[in-house]
Structures are given as structure tokens and as C-alpha cells.
Amino acid sequence: MTGRQVNAGGWILGLAMMLVAFNLRPALSTVGPLLGLIRETTGLSAAGAATLTTLPVLCLGLACALAAPVIRTMGPDRGVMAGMALIAAGLALRGIDTRPTLFLGTAVAATGIGFANVLLPALVKRDFAASSGPMTGLYTMTLCLGAAAGAGAAVPVEQALEGWPMALAVWAVPALIAAMAWFPYARRGAPARPPQPGELLRSALAWRVTAFMGLQSSLAYILFGWLPLLLQGRGLDPLHAGLYASLVTLCQAPGALVTATLAARARDQRAWIVGIPGITALAFLVVAFGAEAVRIPAAGILGFGVGGCFGLALTLIVLRAADAGTAAGLSAMAQGIGYVFAALGPLAFGLAHEATGGWGLAGILFAGFCVVAIIAGLPAGAARTVSATR
Template structure:
């Protein structure tokens, strides 16, 4: 059910939501672009570097189930305030206490990102159901825009700080604090315990529904590909001979193209009879371009980065849009989002980890192209199944009297 709030309040929420979304991805490219420096300074092995890129993705899967429960107890708005506090604290902690602070802060921020990932689609479904495609596009655009900014400026800023990688990482807590200040008035005005339709009701039958599992697999597989890009594209490019600044710029270009794809894909998806063909085309573009960046000629890296960004951004936006399109209401959307991101991100964690293991074993990134090809094919297959025009069959359990309302 849509919350009864005034139009100015809704658009203030929208603006603050976009600022919040911009803080959900800088953790990944800011670590990736400095991975060679971190490895040298802290003596990390290839396996440890793989664990570092995998840790936040794993945390996103492990902590996602808690998001609907926290929202049930304290409300979506106050849970998102906690999200920003965790991200800001965890991001800052990466720059202190050496290896311990790096891993602990990364895990803490990953937990915050997990909660935010789950609740944003539900908030869009609740407050912007008549503009779901536009708002999904805008917040995913803001989300990947934050990642693009981190990829572009982290290394130059670190070098300007006399090579202080710890400061280069910790400075990304500043945008989190700014978003915390913007979101706090909204959260504190919201009721402490949701009431009157604002809470997230239990849902029955979701895990027995094949379409829900297709959406979950599509989310997880495209995420595995995405976190291979966020965690390893810059090191892949540096391995090919690009210097750190150019590798960061190429990565930033790829992510910036994701911004455009994130804005346009939900609109295109909403106008299609189904989204099966769109999912296959985007999966092929993202996967083949990334493999080409590893194996192809160096002159092709920049144009392939454009294609990869369009494909990857489109996949991510489509995965989030499918949660909205396949759900009957905001309650189902919250639980489908939790299911997709719990199972999906645990699955996704294997991608960057295996890239690190394969690199450690082979001494280069060419050995990872087979893994990327398998991920691409599986993503396309899952997207074909999840893209059919239907709703997941789930039942919303009404808390007041125990009656159930069908949401199929």
C-alpha cells in the first residue's frame, strides 16, 4: 500500500533516496583500483585479495534476510538510516588498523549495503508505484554513478595525498555522512514502529514459485558478473599494461555507461510485452565485451568498455526492475527482493573469489575467460525465464486477523 504522504515530502524522499543510493557502490571500485597498492603495502596474497573483493558481496547475501525483519520492527526509513551509518563507519574503518580494519570495515559496510539493496525496491514500490520505471532508473543511475566516481578519482586523490592508500579509502566515508545527514530528518519523522499498512507483511509460497527462483538466479548471476567487473576490471587492465590512472578511467567510463543504461533499461523493460529478449542481449553484450577486454587487442579496450558498461548497467537495472514487475504489491516486492538478494549475492560472491583463485593459479587473467563465458550463458538463460510476463505466486499474510490476501 502506498503511504499517505504529501507530494513535496515524496519528492524530498526521492532526492534523499538518490543520495543514499549513490553510497551503495563506491566501496567496490575504491578497493579494486587500489588493490595493487594494498597488496604491496599489506603483503596480501592473491587469495587474500580475492577474499577482500568477495567479502562485501558475501555479506550482502548473508545480511539481506534481516532487512524485511528490521523494517517490520522499526520502519523502512529508520532501517535505511542504519544502512547509512554502517556504510559510513565501515568505509572509514578500512583506512585504520591495517589488514584487520580493512577486512572488518569492508564487512561492516557490506552488511549496510545488503540492507539498502533489499529495501530500496520496496520503497519504490510503496511510494512511487505510478513512476516505478522512472524511479528505478534514477536510483540505479545514482547507484552506479557513485561507483563511477569512485573508480575515476580514488587513485588520483590517493596520489595527491602522497600515496596514502588508507586516506584514499577512508575518504569515501564523507559522502556517507552527507547522505546520513540528509536522510535523518525523513527517518526521524517516520513512526518508530510501522502501523496502518506501512509495515512489511509476511509472504507465503514465494520459495515454492519457479518464477521467483528465476528472478533470484538472474539477480545472482548478473551480480557475479558485475562484481567481477567492480572488483577486478582495474587490476585486469593494469595486468594488460595500462597504468593505474588509465585503468581507473577505463573502469570509470564503463561504469558511467552503466548510468545511461540504468536510466533507459527500466523504461524500455516496462514498455515491452516481456523482457526475455532484452535480458539475453544485455547478457551477451556485457560478457563478450569483458572477455574481449582481456583477450583482444589493446586498441579495442576503450570501445569494448563502452559496450560492457551498457550491457552491465542494463542487466543490473533489469534485475531490479524484474523484482518490481514480477511482484503484485510492495509486500511481495520486499520479500522477493530479500530472496533474490540473499541467495543471489551468496551466489555472486563466488565470481570475484574464483577470479582471484584463477589468477593466483595461472598468474594472469586469461584463465578467467572460461568462467566469465559460463556466467554469461547462465545469466542469459535465467533472464529468459525471469523475463516472461507473469507475477510470482505468493500469498500475503494479513497480520491483523490472520487472513490471507492473494498476491498472485
């Protein structure tokens, strides 16, 4: 897309991108508030619940790993369209009240999310190069709003529709709307210079961006899958636990927007890599183990921190890539490998809870992920770039 085309229709493209972004998390965030009910009605064990919360993260990683061939064969624009179609199909599958379709639909939807997750940073680099920081912040914020909507509406929608299968499947409707909005852009062709994965696999900088992406993703998916149950363990009923989870998720939106915008303007991002995961760890410990009087502000800070970590990770992908083709390749590597390892986060968190019958060890594990994210990601904050196109 040329600069003239961006000036004439960029706001329409941006709106379509926001609609896509809105649908990249409800498939994940709607499960946590309903997990207790799902376990009760299906007989799902704690290990099965841990698998259900881990499966989408694993599928995200595998889908991201397939993004490079997708870019070469159909281009990023058609790739986003394919992703939205998979999301809608997977969500619809979850409306069938069986355990196999619950797992299958989750895997299909997560695969579609993985395609779109990888391709959006490349489109920002290509179509909004002059305003990549604010645009990254905006679509990350919208993504977080979609997650918050899913978490907050899950229990009320389940009560209105009298069953968790339809409460999960109803999110196929906004996914279809986003697919229709993106359809005019699905006719654009592939990029002239596809990424060369081998170049990135030999880059220490690319691996550092990947490490930070994977570790911060573990934090988000632990909260998606387990925060409502943790809060129920502290005495909250499912509705109020879901509302707290929604507050955390809602506050991710300003965290993502502010962090991505300000970090992109900074000379380098090292201070942000230390500060944002640091406040995330402290806020989580207060929510999990602190006094009830400070739970609401701590939940808001926790959401701001987790959203900021995600916005920062995507900003690093855009800033450390020398061009749009490299941004696609770096996004595929960082999210593909990162999400596969991030899948271990909610699994380990759930197994720690099951092994101890409490949340102490699991809470220490969460804080540990934050510390390791700082250590692993700090070198990625230095102002330099990598190129993977020829």
C-alpha cells in the same frame, strides 16, 4: 505515503533516495584500483586479495537475508537509515592502517549496503508505483555514478592523501551527508503488511528472479575487484587502469536507466534478458583480449551492459511483486540468496587467474556466467506476479 504526499514532496523524497543510492557502491569500487598498492604495502597474497573482493559480496547477501526482520521491527525507512549509518562507520574503520580493520570495515560497510539495497525497491513500489520503471532506472543510474566516482577517484585521492587508508575512508563523508538527508524519512513507520518469506521460497518465479540477480551480480563484482588488475596485466599503469574501470562503471549509469525504463514498458522482459547479458559477454572479451584500438568503445559497451543487467534485475523485482510488501520480501530473497552465490564469482575469477597466471580461463568464466544468467533468468521475463503478503 499517500498520493497527495507524493505529489507535494515526492521530488524531495526522490532526491534523498538518490543520495542514498550514490553511496551504495564507492565502498566496493574504490578497492579495485588500489588493490595492487594494498597488496604491496600489507603483503596481502593473491588468495587474500580474492577474499577481500569476495567478502563484501558475501556480507551483502547475509545482510539482505536479515532484511525481513528489519522490515518487521523498524520499517523500511528506518532500515535505510541504519544501513547508511553502517556504511559510514565501516568506511571510517578502513582509515585505520591495519589489515584487520580493512577487512572489518569492508564487512561493516557491505552490511549497511545490503540493508539499503533490499529496501529501496520496496520504497519505489510503495511511493512511486505509477512511475516504478523510470524511478528504478534513476536510482540505479545514480548508484552506478557513485561506483564510477569511487573507481575513478581512488588513485588520484590516494596520491593526494598519500595513503590508501584515507583514500578509502574519505567516502564516509558523502555517506554521512546522505544519512542526514534521509533522517526526516526515518520517522515513518513499518508497512502494514510485512512479507511472508515462506510464500516466496515456494515460488518458482521468485527463484528465477533470484537466479538472475545473483548471476548478474557476479559480473559486476568481478569487474569491481579485478578489471583494474586485468588491464594492468595488459600493460596499463594503475592510473589508466583505474580510469578504464571508471569508464566501464560510468557507462553503467545510462545502461541502468535506459534498460530499466524501456524494459518496464515492454509487454515482458525476455528479449532484454537475452540481449543485455549477451552484449556484456562480447564486450568483456574485447576489453580483455581484443585490440587496443577498440578498447575504449568496448569498455563503454561493457559498462552499458553490466549496468543494464543490474537495472533489469531490479526491474524484475518491482514488476514481479504484486505489492510493496512482496517487493520487500522478493528483494530480500533475490539479493540475499543471490549475493551469497554471487560472492563465488570474484573468488572463482581470482583463483582462475592465480592458477593459470593469466586471464584466459578467467575470461571464459566471465562469459560463462553471462550465458548461464540468460538461461536461468529467461523464465523470469514472462509477465506475471507473485504475492507474499496477507
